[in-house]
Amino acid sequence: MSKVKELVKEQADKLGRQRTSLMPILQAVVSAEHYISEEAMEAIAEELDLSTADVFGTASFYTFLDTVPRGKYIIRVCKTITCHMKGKDEIIRTIEGMLKIKLGETTTDKRFSLLQANCLGWCHKGPVMLINDEVYPEVTPEKVTEIINQYLKKG
Amino acid sequence: MSKYKVNLKINNIAVSVDEGTTILDAARQLNFKIPTLCHHDDLCVAGNCRVCVVEQKGARLLPAACATPVSEGMEIQTNSLKVRQARKHIVELLLSEHNADCTKCFKSGYCELQDMSNDYRIGDHVFLDLVKEKDKQPDISSPSIEKDDSKCIRCQRCVRTCTSLQYVSALAVTHKGNNMRISTFMDKPMNDVVCTNCGQCINRCPTAALTERNYIDEVFDAIYDPKKFVVVQTAPATRVAIGEEFGMEPGTRVTGKMVAALRRLGFDKVLDTDFTADLTIMEEGTELLTRLKEALVDGKEVALPMLTSCSPGWIKFQEHMFPDLLANLSTCKSPQQMFGPLAKTYYAEKVNKNPAEMVVVSIMPCTAKKFEAERPEMRGSGYKDVDYVLTTRELGRMIHQAGIDFEKLEDEKYDTILGESTGAAVIFGATGGVMEAALRTAYEIVTGREVPFANLNIKPIRGMEGVKEASVKIKDVKPEWSFLEGVELNVAIAHGLANAKILMDKIRAGEANHHFIEIMACPSGCIGGGGQPMPTNMEIRKKRAAGIYEEDEAMVIRKSHENPEVAEIYKSFLHEPLGHRSHDLLHTHYYPRKRH
Numbered sequence: 001m002s003k004v005k006e007l008v009k010e011q012a013d014k015l016g017r018q019r020t021s022l023m024p025i026l027q028a029v030v031s032a033e034h035y036i037s038e039e040a041m042e043a044i045a046e047e048l049d050l051s052t053a054d055v056f057g058t059a060s061f062y063t064f065l066d067t068v069p070r071g072k073y074i075i076r077v078c079k080t081i082t083c084h085m086k087g088k089d090e091i092i093r094t095i096e097g098m099l100k101i102k103l104g105e106t107t108t109d110k111r112f113s114l115l116q117a118n119c120l121g122w123c124h125k126g127p128v129m130l131i132n133d134e135v136y137p138e139v140t141p142e143k144v145t146e147i148i149n150q151y152l153k154k155g
Numbered sequence: 156m157s158k159y160k161v162n163l164k165i166n167n168i169a170v171s172v173d174e175g176t177t178i179l180d181a182a183r184q185l186n187f188k189i190p191t192l193c194h195h196d197d198l199c200v201a202g203n204c205r206v207c208v209v210e211q212k213g214a215r216l217l218p219a220a221c222a223t224p225v226s227e228g229m230e231i232q233t234n235s236l237k238v239r240q241a242r243k244h245i246v247e248l249l250l251s252e253h254n255a256d257c258t259k260c261f262k263s264g265y266c267e268l269q270d271m272s273n274d275y276r277i278g279d280h281v282f283l284d285l286v287k288e289k290d291k292q293p294d295i296s297s298p299s300i301e302k303d304d305s306k307c308i309r310c311q312r313c314v315r316t317c318t319s320l321q322y323v324s325a326l327a328v329t330h331k332g333n334n335m336r337i338s339t340f341m342d343k344p345m346n347d348v349v350c351t352n353c354g355q356c357i358n359r360c361p362t363a364a365l366t367e368r369n370y371i372d373e374v375f376d377a378i379y380d381p382k383k384f385v386v387v388q389t390a391p392a393t394r395v396a397i398g399e400e401f402g403m404e405p406g407t408r409v410t411g412k413m414v415a416a417l418r419r420l421g422f423d424k425v426l427d428t429d430f431t432a433d434l435t436i437m438e439e440g441t442e443l444l445t446r447l448k449e450a451l452v453d454g455k456e457v458a459l460p461m462l463t464s465c466s467p468g469w470i471k472f473q474e475h476m477f478p479d480l481l482a483n484l485s486t487c488k489s490p491q492q493m494f495g496p497l498a499k500t501y502y503a504e505k506v507n508k509n510p511a512e513m514v515v516v517s518i519m520p521c522t523a524k525k526f527e528a529e530r531p532e533m534r535g536s537g538y539k540d541v542d543y544v545l546t547t548r549e550l551g552r553m554i555h556q557a558g559i560d561f562e563k564l565e566d567e568k569y570d571t572i573l574g575e576s577t578g579a580a581v582i583f584g585a586t587g588g589v590m591e592a593a594l595r596t597a598y599e600i601v602t603g604r605e606v607p608f609a610n611l612n613i614k615p616i617r618g619m620e621g622v623k624e625a626s627v628k629i630k631d632v633k634p635e636w637s638f639l640e641g642v643e644l645n646v647a648i649a650h651g652l653a654n655a656k657i658l659m660d661k662i663r664a665g666e667a668n669h670h671f672i673e674i675m676a677c678p679s680g681c682i683g684g685g686g687q688p689m690p691t692n693m694e695i696r697k698k699r700a701a702g703i704y705e706e707d708e709a710m711v712i713r714k715s716h717e718n719p720e721v722a723e724i725y726k727s728f729l730h731e732p733l734g735h736r737s738h739d740l741l742h743t744h745y746y747p748r749k750r751h
Contacts, residue, residue, distance in 0.1 A: 038341055041340070041341075042751040045751045046750070046751050050324075051318075051323070051324030051325070051327070051340075051349065051751075052340035052341075052348075052349075052751045053324050053325055053326060053327035053329075053338070053339055053340045053348070053349075054318075054324050054327050055340075056327065056329055056338075056340045056341055057327035057328050057329045057338075060329045060330045060331075061329070061330065061331045067341075
């Protein structure tokens, strides 16, 4: 049994095989694998006796449940009006320059993905950026360079 | 339904209805038609298209009539100025994302969105046109179903059909916001997912987002090719439904007119799938009796209950969902696929034609039959056994194109050889019919007497209940069938794949005591097939079923084993049921497919 199948089975054993377990299992897969693969969705459908289309429908609805491969660190820059006015484009350009990827892409070493997010609820402290679950408010190109450098050192 | 009555007024007329009734149904009781798109009588409430909005006195917003239950003292206007304005805007918004290529659309004239736009004379494009921007291409990967998202209004009738009626869920609502669409797992092509090709989604799609792949031009090309000898077969359920394409009442029996129309279209011979339905009874009945003998006399491990195999949507469903029970499926091909190889061998020889120059066309109430004809194992004759499969709707379109006045046609008869049939064959078209036909023959073979039901009508297995069960006690058998003496033959019938699943789960759990089970993929059986005229609802399907049973009673011969052409084919060609030739031409095998 593959790693992701084992993970899904373990989660289903823990949470039960009712439909309401679908979301927590999807979230567990994202935590472990950074995205939900076709194989993972098939495994979930099998464990919960759902159709794969149904699982895909749920996964594709949520921005934070990725169905395409993502890096270990997912950087999300808020794209809504306040952050836009406070200079999120410059933040994105800085990150693109540092990591040599464009918005929506993942580095070849699979460590970083750069995405935009809808409002993160930090309008009073924009522009705001999220790296995995960590929030970085009031970022500037300088601050961002420092933050990304720390992650680069982390490996 | 609750006994409590709720009093309300609709368009100033007082009405008293049961508690829980929707505004839509209350208005129907007063004969006010409120337009709907996402609503369908066979499906649960969705309330997402909003065209059924009405004005409620005292309410700020316009409630959706299909999704709002009535309440005491409610005052509803179904056509106020506010309602008209809102409804127009809603349809305009739907049209802004709808590829309205009505002049070439297969659904034109049958499209509910087109009807509604025509009613309100809408088409000014007040909203930004998003069709070009989104540039969606149709999915034509499946031989049965064409899916064109550029015409989809996302009412989700197909999703509800696929989930609740069919327990397949090949289609789901995916993505969100302006990217929200009706799609398959990982947006795969329709041919690569669990779709059974049953076409029930097509029957319920209000636009042309889901249609059958149509082969009308290919068939006309064959007809007009002087080198081709084109024969056509017609399925049982088509003869009580095709009239609807010409404005006739559902269930009107138009067998003779359909034969006449097919001849006028230019088919060289007009033959009947009913003939091979009778043959199916001989083969499948013998197979059942053989399995019973092996189980009861020889003590062998035999897969029972035996499951019917006439419905290709059901076959694919089982291959996906219950591959562990494939041994229970009868090995008999469906009547359509028994006809094909016989036409290109036995019949070709009789009429002295080269099978390589023959084209076999089927008229089917079914879209899954298109897929079935493409299955690689369906080449028993050495050629593709059935070349083209047309739905009842496609035949209707051909007759319209050819300018034939269907209603005025004089009745004509089928051609001979593969054209003779019985009442037992015609009832294949309604749920329970294959079982009834099989019992009429099997009981008589075993006991030498007719089935013990008045006028051969086995009423307990008729009707629209999702799962039907019955038992027939077998008594005073002929000596060669002594092992069946006193046996209580338990049978069951399911129609609609969600009902099939109920029975299959029982079999898998070892809780079923049945010997023989009939399953049809479509609700109500073939008369409710995915290729039948639209619209569909229970009332229409009941009328078609009534037509089927009338047709049966009107037949001179009503038992498959008494069909003289069937007797002849066994005498001169097949020799015996389950014999060597039958095995080669009339039986098949199945493949497990992935569920997920």
